[in-house]
Amino acid sequence: MYQLRLWSTRHARGLETLYQAFERALVALDPVFSRIGYRRLERPVAAVERAVKGLFFDCKMCGECALSHTGMACSMNCPKTLRNGPCGGVRPGGFCEVKPAMRCVWVEAWEGSQRMRNGSEAIRAVRPAVDRRLEGTSSWLRVAREKAAS
Amino acid sequence: MIFTDEPAPGDPLPILPGHSSPGRFERVLRAGAFAVTAELSPPDSADPEDVYTRARFFDGRVDAINATDGSGANCHMSSVAVCALLTRIGYSPILQISCRDRNRIAIQGDILGAAAMGVANLLCLTGDGVQAGDHPQAKPVFDLDCMSLTEIARRLRDEGKFESGRPLTTRPKMFLGAVENPFAPPYDWRPLRLAKKVAAGAQFIQTQYCFDVPLLRQFMSRLDDLGLLDRVFVLVGVGPLPSAKTAQWLRHHVAGVHIPDAVVERLAGAAKPKAEGRKICVELIQEIRAIKGVAGVHMMAYRQEEAVAEVIDASGVLNGRIPWYPERHKMLLQEKVAP
Numbered sequence: 001m002y003q004l005r006l007w008s009t010r011h012a013r014g015l016e017t018l019y020q021a022f023e024r025a026l027v028a029l030d031p032v033f034s035r036i037g038y039r040r041l042e043r044p045v046a047a048v049e050r051a052v053k054g055l056f057f058d059c060k061m062c063g064e065c066a067l068s069h070t071g072m073a074c075s076m077n078c079p080k081t082l083r084n085g086p087c088g089g090v091r092p093g094g095f096c097e098v099k100p101a102m103r104c105v106w107v108e109a110w111e112g113s114q115r116m117r118n119g120s121e122a123i124r125a126v127r128p129a130v131d132r133r134l135e136g137t138s139s140w141l142r143v144a145r146e147k148a149a150s
Numbered sequence: 151m152i153f154t155d156e157p158a159p160g161d162p163l164p165i166l167p168g169h170s171s172p173g174r175f176e177r178v179l180r181a182g183a184f185a186v187t188a189e190l191s192p193p194d195s196a197d198p199e200d201v202y203t204r205a206r207f208f209d210g211r212v213d214a215i216n217a218t219d220g221s222g223a224n225c226h227m228s229s230v231a232v233c234a235l236l237t238r239i240g241y242s243p244i245l246q247i248s249c250r251d252r253n254r255i256a257i258q259g260d261i262l263g264a265a266a267m268g269v270a271n272l273l274c275l276t277g278d279g280v281q282a283g284d285h286p287q288a289k290p291v292f293d294l295d296c297m298s299l300t301e302i303a304r305r306l307r308d309e310g311k312f313e314s315g316r317p318l319t320t321r322p323k324m325f326l327g328a329v330e331n332p333f334a335p336p337y338d339w340r341p342l343r344l345a346k347k348v349a350a351g352a353q354f355i356q357t358q359y360c361f362d363v364p365l366l367r368q369f370m371s372r373l374d375d376l377g378l379l380d381r382v383f384v385l386v387g388v389g390p391l392p393s394a395k396t397a398q399w400l401r402h403h404v405a406g407v408h409i410p411d412a413v414v415e416r417l418a419g420a421a422k423p424k425a426e427g428r429k430i431c432v433e434l435i436q437e438i439r440a441i442k443g444v445a446g447v448h449m450m451a452y453r454q455e456e457a458v459a460e461v462i463d464a465s466g467v468l469n470g471r472i473p474w475y476p477e478r479h480k481m482l483l484q485e486k487v488a489p
Contacts, residue, residue, distance in 0.1 A: 084297035085343040088331030089405030097405040098279040110339045129298035
């Protein structure tokens with residue numbers, strides 16, 4: 001939902017705090033997830049993640065969630081799916097080149113990031129190309145598994 | 151400008167210490183000369199002579215020729231092919247690669263192929279959306295973005311590896327460039343985005359059309375504050391506007407082109423708008439040249455290629471220097487042979 005997505009970048013700071021707590025809980029639950037089996041959890045968790053993040057961010061389930069690095073704006077909503085900043089075609093007033101009625105995802109991302117604690121630094125790091133195999137999979141489970149292992 | 155270690159046209163120059171490419175464009179920039187590049191619009195044709203005719207307009211004024219990759223999302227001869235034709239006779243092309251039409255497998259293959267054909271410069275772009283061009287029904291690819299493309303190109307060159315990690319046997323020795331538009335929002339984020347591009351591997355930057363010098367000045371001073379001016383060569387995009395009507399059209403139809411009202415009014419009020427447009431371009435170049443950190447200008451004279459020589463000569467930026475071109479090379483060789 002477009003309006004809710006704009007709300008999310010305006011409240012990026014609060015969402016950042018909320019997510020950090022949520023991520024700690026996810027990582028703490030790794031032993032439980034392991035016992036049930038990550039593979040068995042994949043479908044139900046991905047469905048919940050899609051519903052929640054779809055509502056607040058118009059999440060596209062790329063499987064490599066970067067919301068904490070993009071001011072709580074889902075960069076996969078950019079018609080060019082840019083992962084590292086706005087293209088050169090941003091219209092006056094900060095509107096999208098391809099969809100003139102939509103605010104540029106990266107203008108929103110930049111504004112959101114400036115409200116965040118770690119997000120303003122995180123947006124300045126180069127993000128590698130997306131692994132398209134992860135599309136549709138749960139970022140939450142991947143984070144729990146990877147952060148618990150490291 | 152002929153180097154002492156000048157090879158036969160089409161052969162690579164020796165790579166100097168601290169240089170990444172065997173090309174003359176990098177040499178000119180690292181020697182501290184004010185560089186000039188120009189955009190060649192690829193023909194809608196399969197005739198190589200159409201490429202050479204367009205390139206000849208720039209003879210003696212341009213250090214490198216940009217071959218655009220389906221610019222404006224319009225279909226033309228491919229940039230790899232244009233570059234290969236140009237290197238055959240010794241020109242120094244800049245291969246533009248956009249992320250719109252090909253995925254990472256195709257793009258990495260093109261980079262290797264272009265390097266094998268003597269292309270020494272690569273410009274990494276995201277590309278316009280398909281809706282802007284003559285094939286709005288096409289599928290936009292955007293597997294990579296300009297940043298990941300730059301990083302992958304740097305990895306091919308410096309680590310000798312594909313994105314997958316598989317090793318190459320010979321690395322593409324390319325001088326890497328990226329683009330920036332200081333004239334589009336969000337303005338305060340643009341210098342930081344350029345910093346990201348430098349971190350990803352960009353060694354030179356070519357900007358979108360500049361018609362607003364104060365905005366450029368502000369942008370360049372931010373780059374200076376960020377310590378980027380020693381790490382990247384910035385070439386500012388310029389071009390002659392033929393009329394107020396074209397200026398209006400560019401403003402409304404080409405993404406990211408910002409033309410202040412004063413420029414449009416000046417064109418509208420001129421008796422000879424075409425000549426006035428060139429005069430504005432000359433003045434812009436002279437103002438831009440004086441800004442700290444500007445390493446050169448990038449001429450985009452769409453459908454006015456013949457204006458490039460006139461504008462560059464009138465601006466005086468080459469300062470008597472004559473960039474290499476095939477005929478001049480032949481002339482100098484004859485002089486050497488003659489007693």
